[in-house]
Amino acid sequence: MKLEMRDQPGQLVAALQPISAVGGNIIAVIHQRETPAATETLDVQIVLELPEGRLEKLLELLREQGVNVVRIGEERLLYECTMIMIGHLMHTDLSDTVDRIDTTGSAEVTELSLVMPAISSPSSARITIRSTTRDEMKRAIRILRSVAEQKHLLIIEPLEDA
Amino acid sequence: MRIAILGFGSVGRGIARAILAKNLDITVTGLADSRSGIIDPAGIDLAAALAKKENGGPCGGPDVGPADVVAKADYDVLVEVTPTNVDDGEPALGHIRGALGRHKHVVTSNKGPIALAYPELRDLAAANGVFLKYEATVCGAIPLIHAMQEGLAGNTISRLYGVFNGTCNYILTRMAEDSLTYEQALAEARELGYAEADPTYDVEGIDAGVKLVILANTILDMRTALDDVERTGITLLTPEALRLAEDQDCTIRLIGEIVPEAGVLRVSPRLVAKAHPLVVEGTLNAVTVETDLAGDLTFIGKGAGSVETASAVIGDLLYIRDRHVQGS
Ligand SMILES: NC(=O)c1ccc[n+]([C@@H]2O[C@H](COP(=O)([O-])OP(=O)(O)OC[C@H]3O[C@@H](n4cnc5c(N)ncnc54)[C@H](OP(=O)(O)O)[C@@H]3O)[C@@H](O)[C@H]2O)c1
Numbered sequence: 001m002k003l004e005m006r007d008q009p010g011q012l013v014a015a016l017q018p019i020s021a022v023g024g025n026i027i028a029v030i031h032q033r034e035t036p037a038a039t040e041t042l043d044v045q046i047v048l049e050l051p052e053g054r055l056e057k058l059l060e061l062l063r064e065q066g067v068n069v070v071r072i073g074e075e076r077l078l079y080e081c082t083m084i085m086i087g088h089l090m091h092t093d094l095s096d097t098v099d100r101i102d103t104t105g106s107a108e109v110t111e112l113s114l115v116m117p118a119i120s121s122p123s124s125a126r127i128t129i130r131s132t133t134r135d136e137m138k139r140a141i142r143i144l145r146s147v148a149e150q151k152h153l154l155i156i157e158p159l160e161d162a
Numbered sequence: 163m164r165i166a167i168l169g170f171g172s173v174g175r176g177i178a179r180a181i182l183a184k185n186l187d188i189t190v191t192g193l194a195d196s197r198s199g200i201i202d203p204a205g206i207d208l209a210a211a212l213a214k215k216e217n218g219g220p221c222g223g224p225d226v227g228p229a230d231v232v233a234k235a236d237y238d239v240l241v242e243v244t245p246t247n248v249d250d251g252e253p254a255l256g257h258i259r260g261a262l263g264r265h266k267h268v269v270t271s272n273k274g275p276i277a278l279a280y281p282e283l284r285d286l287a288a289a290n291g292v293f294l295k296y297e298a299t300v301c302g303a304i305p306l307i308h309a310m311q312e313g314l315a316g317n318t319i320s321r322l323y324g325v326f327n328g329t330c331n332y333i334l335t336r337m338a339e340d341s342l343t344y345e346q347a348l349a350e351a352r353e354l355g356y357a358e359a360d361p362t363y364d365v366e367g368i369d370a371g372v373k374l375v376i377l378a379n380t381i382l383d384m385r386t387a388l389d390d391v392e393r394t395g396i397t398l399l400t401p402e403a404l405r406l407a408e409d410q411d412c413t414i415r416l417i418g419e420i421v422p423e424a425g426v427l428r429v430s431p432r433l434v435a436k437a438h439p440l441v442v443e444g445t446l447n448a449v450t451v452e453t454d455l456a457g458d459l460t461f462i463g464k465g466a467g468s469v470e471t472a473s474a475v476i477g478d479l480l481y482i483r484d485r486h487v488q489g490s
Contacts, residue, residue, distance in 0.1 A: 154394065156433055
C-alpha cells in the first residue's frame with residue numbers, strides 16, 4: 001500500500017516509528033512534486049507492506065504522532081511472479097488450475113498466455129500471479145506446485161523470488 | 163612427481179597430451195584402460211600410448227590391469243579418471259581406497275566415489291596423511307571447488323546456483339535460438355558429441371544433481387545423497403515454452419540450486435532473465451555463489467572437454483606437489 005503525506009518538517013521521521021511498531025515493512029520513500037502549478041509543497045509517498053488487519057492501528061498511531069496522511073492507496077497486489085506451465089493444460093481443466101490460486105483471496109492470476117500447438121501434444125502457458133505479500137506469493141506457488149503434481153504439469157519457476 | 167592414470171578416455175588422454183605439450187615435471191609410471199595396462203617406473207612413453215589408443219587398440223598389455231597399477235606401480239598420486247558410476251562408485255571407489263591405503267594421494271574427475279563416499283574417503287586420506295582432490299568432478303575447467311575452499315574460506319555461503327550441465331545448456335540454447343523441438347536439439351547435440359547415446363544421465367538432471375551433492379557434502383557441511391535432490395529434467399520442454407519466456411526477455415535454463423540453511427537441493431528448469439550472468443550459451447557452465455563477506459560471485463567456463471577437464475586435474479596435481487611431494 002501507499003501512504004501519502006505533506007512533506008512538512010518532521011513528518012517523515014514521525015511516520016517511520018508507527019510503521020515499524022505495527023510490523024510494517026517500508027519498501028520505498030518517494031518525494032513527488034504534485035503539479036508544476038501547485039504550491040511549493042512536496043508530497044511524500046511511503047510504499048509499504050503491512051500485515052493483514054493492521055491499517056487501522058497504524059492510522060491511529062500516525063494521528064497521535066501528528067502525521068497528516070493525505071491519501072491511502074491500497075496497492076494490494078505488490079508482488080508479481082511469472083511462471084511457465086507445460087502439459088495437457090486444457091484437458092486438466094485450466095480454469096480450475098487458475099481458480100485454485102484465485103480462491104485464496106490473497107493472490108490472483110492476472111495474466112495467462114496459452115499456446116496450443118496441436119490437439120494431442122502438450123500445450124504451454126505463461127501465467128502471472130500477483131499477491132499482497134511475499135508469504136502469500138510463496139503460498140500461491142506452493143498451491144500451483146501441488147496442482148501441477150496432481151495434473152502432471154511441468155511448472156517452470158523463476159530463478160529469482162518474486 | 164610420479165603419477166598413475168586409471169582411465170585413458172577423453173580426460174585421461176587430455177592429461178597425457180598436456181603433460182607432453184608442457185613442461186609440467188610429471189612422470190607417468192602407471193596407466194590402465196578397461197582392457198590393459200602398463201607399469202614402468204622409468205616413465206611410460208605417453209606419445210606411444212596415445213598413438214596405440216587412437217588406432218583403436220588398448221593402451222598397454224593385457225596382463226596388467228587397473229588393480230595392478232593401483233597396488234604395484236610406483237607413484238605419488240593416483241589419477242582416477244574412469245567412468246562415473248553413481249550407483250556404487252565402482253570400480254573407482256576400490257581404486258581410490260587402494261591408493262589411499264598405500265599412502266598415495268588421489269586426484270579424480272570421477273563423480274561417483276566423491277558423491278557417494280566422501281566422508282569415508284576424506285577420513286581415509288587424513289589417516290594416511292595424503293590429499294584427496296576432486297576439482298574436475300564439478301564444472302570441468304572452472305576452479306569452483308578451489309575457489310570455495312581456499313579463496314572464500316572465511317565466508318558463509320547462503321545460496322549457490324547455476325548451470326552445471328553443458329549438454330542441457332546446449333539443448334536449451336538451440337531450442338531458444340532456432341525454435342528447435344527438444345528432440346531436434348538433442349539429435350544435434352548427439353551429432354556433435356555433446357550428448358551420449360543414452361542421454362538420461364544429463365537430460366534428467368542426474369549429472370547436475372550429483373554435482374550438487376558433491377558441493378553440499380564436501381564444502382557446505384551437508385550430508386546428502388542423490389535421492390535428496392528434487393529433480394526435474396528438460397525432456398518435457400516445448401519450443402512454445404521458450405517462446406513464451408522470450409516474450410518477457412527471459413529464457414529457460416536447467417538450474418542446480420543449493421540453499422544450505424533450508425536444506426534445499428534442487429535441479430529444475432527455471433525462467434531466467436536473458437541479461438542474467440548465468441545465461442551462458444552452448445555447452446558452457448556458470449555458477450553463482452552468494453556469500454556474506456565477498457558478496458555474489460559468478461564463475462563461467464567450460465564444464466567439460468578433454469583438455470579443459472585435464473586442466474582441473476593438473477591444477478590439483480600441482481597443488482599437491484607444491485605442498486607435499488618431495489622430489490620428483
Ligand atoms: N569428459 C569430460 O569432459 C569430463 C568432465 C568432468 C568429469 N568427467 C569424468 O571423468 C571421468 C572420465 O571421463 P571421460 O570422458 O574421460 O570418459 P571416457 O572417455 O569414457 O573414458 C573412460 C576411460 O576409462 C576406462 N575404463 C573403463 N572402465 C575401466 C576400469 N574398470 N578400469 C580402468 N579403466 C577403465 C576406459 O577404457 P577403454 O578405453 O578401454 O574403454 C576409458 O579409457 C568420468 O568419471 C567422467 O564423469 C569427464
